[in-house]
Amino acid sequence: MKTKAIALLSGGLDSRLAVKLMLEQGIEVIALNFTTCFCTCTPKSSCRSEAKQAAEEFGIPLKILNHTEELLGAVKNSKHGFGRGLNPCLDCRIAMLKKAAEIMEQEGASFIITGEVLGERPMSQRLDAIKIIERDSLLRGKILRPLSAKFFEPTEAEKQGIVKRELLLAISGRSRKPQIKLAEDLGINDYPCPAGGCLLTDRVYAAKLKALLAINADPTNKELNLLKVGRHFFIEEHLVVVGRNEEENKRLEQLKEHQDILLACRGFEGPTTIIKGNDISPALLTKAAALTARYSQGRNEKQVSVSCVNGEKEQIIQAKPSEGFKLAEGRTNAKRHN
Numbered sequence: 001m002k003t004k005a006i007a008l009l010s011g012g013l014d015s016r017l018a019v020k021l022m023l024e025q026g027i028e029v030i031a032l033n034f035t036t037c038f039c040t041c042t043p044k045s046s047c048r049s050e051a052k053q054a055a056e057e058f059g060i061p062l063k064i065l066n067h068t069e070e071l072l073g074a075v076k077n078s079k080h081g082f083g084r085g086l087n088p089c090l091d092c093r094i095a096m097l098k099k100a101a102e103i104m105e106q107e108g109a110s111f112i113i114t115g116e117v118l119g120e121r122p123m124s125q126r127l128d129a130i131k132i133i134e135r136d137s138l139l140r141g142k143i144l145r146p147l148s149a150k151f152f153e154p155t156e157a158e159k160q161g162i163v164k165r166e167l168l169l170a171i172s173g174r175s176r177k178p179q180i181k182l183a184e185d186l187g188i189n190d191y192p193c194p195a196g197g198c199l200l201t202d203r204v205y206a207a208k209l210k211a212l213l214a215i216n217a218d219p220t221n222k223e224l225n226l227l228k229v230g231r232h233f234f235i236e237e238h239l240v241v242v243g244r245n246e247e248e249n250k251r252l253e254q255l256k257e258h259q260d261i262l263l264a265c266r267g268f269e270g271p272t273t274i275i276k277g278n279d280i281s282p283a284l285l286t287k288a289a290a291l292t293a294r295y296s297q298g299r300n301e302k303q304v305s306v307s308c309v310n311g312e313k314e315q316i317i318q319a320k321p322s323e324g325f326k327l328a329e330g331r332t333n334a335k336r337h338n
Contacts (some may be wrong), residue, residue: 002028004109005144008101009033009048013179014115014147016094020186022113023147025163029060030107034067034096035226038199050192057190063103068221070095075200076213080132086206087198089124090133097137102141104171111142111157114284117179118148118172127151147171147179167241199228206231212239216277222255223276229255230271233291233327236284242295243271252263258311261285263292266305266316270296278312287327289317 001242005022009015009031020031026288033051041047048064054060074091082088116125123129130152134140141156149158149168157163171178183191199205208227212219215237226241229251233240243249249272256262256274263273275284285308293304299321308315 002026003157004028004030004107005111005113005157006104006107006109007031007060007113008029008096008100008115009051009054010115011047011052011054011192012115013176013183013188013263014117014120016054016115016188016191017112017179017182017186018115018146019054019060020188021167021169022144022163023060024186025060025167027113029058029113029161030103030109031055031058031060032060032100032103033062033064034069034099034220035064036066036068036198037221038068038071040199053190065099067092067099068094068224069095070099071200072219072224076217079136083123083201085201085203085210087123087200089121090129090136093124094136096281097133097139097143099139101139101142110162111144111155112139113146115147116145118145118151119127119176122174144168181293215239220257222257226252226255226276231295233326235287235327236281238280239276239282240284240288240291241276242273242274242291244295248272261288261308261310263288263306263308265292265296265298266295266307268296268298268301268304270298285315286317286319289319290323291327292324293319294328296321299324304338 005027007019007029009019013072022029033048035048039047051062071092074088074095075086078088078091080090100282104112118125118160134143144155144163147169148171151172154165158165205227211234212227215234229248230241230243243252252272252274254309259278261275261280271292273288275288289306292306296304298304301321303318304321306317306319308317
């Protein structure tokens with residue numbers, strides 16, 4: 001009977017190579033792919049689709065797990081601190097590995113495979129960080145990193161002769177040349193470019209998320225996804241999002257929840273605006289209408305009619321675009337995305 005291992009498979013080159021090296025040694029691999037709403041993936045290119053493609057090519061089973069709740073918990077209460085944005089990379093990695101350990105036990109697997117390369121990522125792949133991750137995940141000796149294995153003490157699988165250490169590698173640093181050469185040698189040709197990542201590393205997105213958490217400690221997935229769309233304003237402890245184009249207007253409509261209010265100009269092309277939450281005051285509604293008018297083609301008019309829809313109820317507000325200009329100056333400092 002083959003020895004089983006659990007692999008963290010992002011779909012990127014490193015994790016594909018790690019899995020391939022283990023398959024070459026006769027290890028039975030079950031892959032895990034962790035997704036979150038903080039991923040920079042697009043509908044055309046996502047970690048999930050890349051992981052599915054890789055798993056199909058290798059002929060291995062794949063489990064896709066939503067990691068948003070655990071990662072958001074780490075954002076709100078990080079034990080090991082943040083990177084340049086609001087990214088609790090060590091806490092995130094520990095949570096992933098703990099989940100992988102649960103599945104390892106359920107599946108009767110012996111160890112965990114990762115595509116980590118020593119020194120490739122500045123926060124989570126330093127030697128000291130890796131030791132912390134192993135310690136806090138309670139997985140010392142259970143995590144095998146085939147691409148950088150020779151920089152670490154032999155794992156239990158190596159000591160037991162399950163994995164041949166002499167066939168493992170000593171890749172380190174941020175250059176991808178060794179991995180690209182290895183991919184050629186192993187016949188792995190169709191892999192994604194090193195793009196994508198985590199929005200939490202972006203200081204601009206981090207500012208938006210901090211502002212949201214300040215008014216709502218337990219945001220829904222739709223609220224978190226709203227932070228990726230449009231211009232953002234935090235007014236009277238409510239999130240107001242103004243679309244920037246037709247695609248974003250449609251996305252805002254998709255992300256609306258039943259208690260939210262949608263706004264749009266009458267007689268002028270312009271944005272869809274969404275006000276999140278309950279207890280929306282008349283003053284807030286007026287401000288959101290002014291913002292909607294300010295970003296419409298009626299921005300130079302003295303007054304614009306703005307439709308405000310809450311469920312089946314519609315209200316028309318005569319908004320002054322000039323008021324929207326004043327509000328726009330004081331919006332969240334997340335201007336680069338807007």
